[in-house]
Amino acid sequence: MSPVNAKVGVVIPSYRVTAHILDVVTRVGPRCHAIYVVDDACPDGSGRFVQEHCRDPRVKVVFNEVNLGVGGAVMHGYRVAVDDGCDVIVKIDGDGQMAPELLPQFIDPILEGYADYTKGNRFFDLSEISQMPAVRLFGNAVLSFMSKISSGYWDVFDPTNGYTAIHARIVEHLPLDKISRRYFFESDMLFRLNTLRCVVLDVPMDANYGDEESNLKIKSIVFDFLFKHIRNFFKRIFYNYFLRDLSPASLELLAGPLLLLMGTVYGATQWQSSAQQNVMTAPGTVMLAALPVLMGFQLILAFLSHDMQSVPKVAIHRRLHRKRKALSQTPV
Template sequence: MSFLPSQQKPAIAVVIPSYRVRNHILAVLGQIGSEVTAIYVVDDACPEDTGRFVKEHVTDPRVNVLWNDQNLGVGGATLAGMKQAAADGADVIVKIDGDGQMDPALIPSFVGVILIGEADYAKGNRFFDPEGVASMPLGRLIGNAGLSFLAKMSTGYWHSFDPTNGFFAIHASLVGLLPLEKISRRFFFESDLLFRLNVLTARVVDVPMHSHYADEVSNMKPHREIPRFALAHLRNFGKRIFYNYFIRNFSIASLELVLGLALLLFGVVYGLSKWGTSVPATAGTVMIAALPIIVATQLLLAFINYDIQSVPRSTLHLRLKTSVQPMRALRHRDSMKHQHESSPSEPRDSGQV
């Protein structure tokens, strides 16, 4: 069996979740190049009836309109489009927003790194170019920078930045591996998706990009979402560490984490218990409190360094291609052999009437 890449043109699908983007959606669709084979506009119970508007004004045969019966958020709409695109046979799925902030001319850049086997998931990074950062509104700049540092910790992709960027491409073979029903449906969608990809050990790369900010209206309320983001990042961090270092694997880093936390807890509790007493602390008492904290700090830093170096570096969809296809071939062979052995044998002609 050959595992050489197919010469057939790859099927590239674009998913556009649509909610209050009626004023921009036609311009976005008009800029999508011929390299894309299918476009899915997902009307997320939009009060502007964007799906019907697209149906009435767009004649591009690549455009398919999907409707959600109720508003599921940007994540829910995107996942609906991704599932349909994967079911229709897409090789790579690209997600862009319908408000015109993302340049469809960059789609080949996102798709290219996946098709050449350099990544399973390519996402935009608006912080790569200083000029692009200068064009970003100050509030978004501060908020995204802060959330990026939290996301590095919770997702395990320490090399990646701008986790809330909604411009991404993913190899379609990963859609069936992701627990789609568990991924956040709202504004935490992109960060939660990265966390799930890390659990799968998928390789993620950043693609430099600029965003265009004009008269589009953001539906996110920062004062409500930032506390939710912080709690969600903390929860995902705990899940990732527990799964990667105690369930899936147990390494020297696991010991460093356990011993580091134990020594830190002992040093802090013992030190506080001796704080403020009428009897001055002796040098020995100080050392008993300080030394565990110092050693714990070194152990925890070593653990963080190990975690940073453990970012997935091999491409998952290529590993799947070289392992799943032979498995399917073997299962098919065994199934055919079993059917042949279990079928009743043909009666032999005995020559008697």
């Protein structure tokens, strides 16, 4: 696929963004061939508003009969864009926080074969993040750490950033019905992308906060996100280290926690027994408890090192495209 001939679609989930949506659509540059405004059962009728006031022939308004959440709206937009033959699909919000002028920086790495999925990173330029409210700054740092563990993308930051681009071949292999429909969907996307071994690339961007009000409240979602990150972590570990492959890291992951638990339990039991008898624990007993703890800790560190080095490095969308083309040419 030539970057010049590639068809680029932009999906804009629309919910209570009537004041900003037209400006966002107007600023989408000529690199984009189609714009999909997804009215997610918007109470202020932003979809109808766009239809009545926007004359850009690239714009297609898609309506959800019921509110599916931001993730559900994006997945609907993805399906329509893929059906329309788009090669790369960009997702931006309709509230004006994301500059459409940055669109080439998101699509070029995909078209050039360096990435399968790109996403914004508002933390790249430290001089710019002072614009971000303190509670968001702290909350995003916590969420980024949880996302690194659950998704396996240790080199990716700002996981809740909704400015993204993805190759259509990757969309076709994602379980769109299983991806979270609410605010967790960006983080859930990273987990799903890792199971496909997709390359994810951060794109530096500035934080931009005007008079728009975000519906994402960090304090209200931290514990919900924590539960879902833990769930995705265990799923990823099972998929990557036991179901699809068995490597030395798999054995390290099994032996490390087991030795750490055995040493801790044995040491605690011996300490309690010595305390009850009011005697000092024998040095040999201490060493017998400490040795499995140290070995277990070292094995866990070795597994983490392997996991951090296992971040996907080779984009797979070209391989998927060639496979699809080969299958279409196979005689029946």
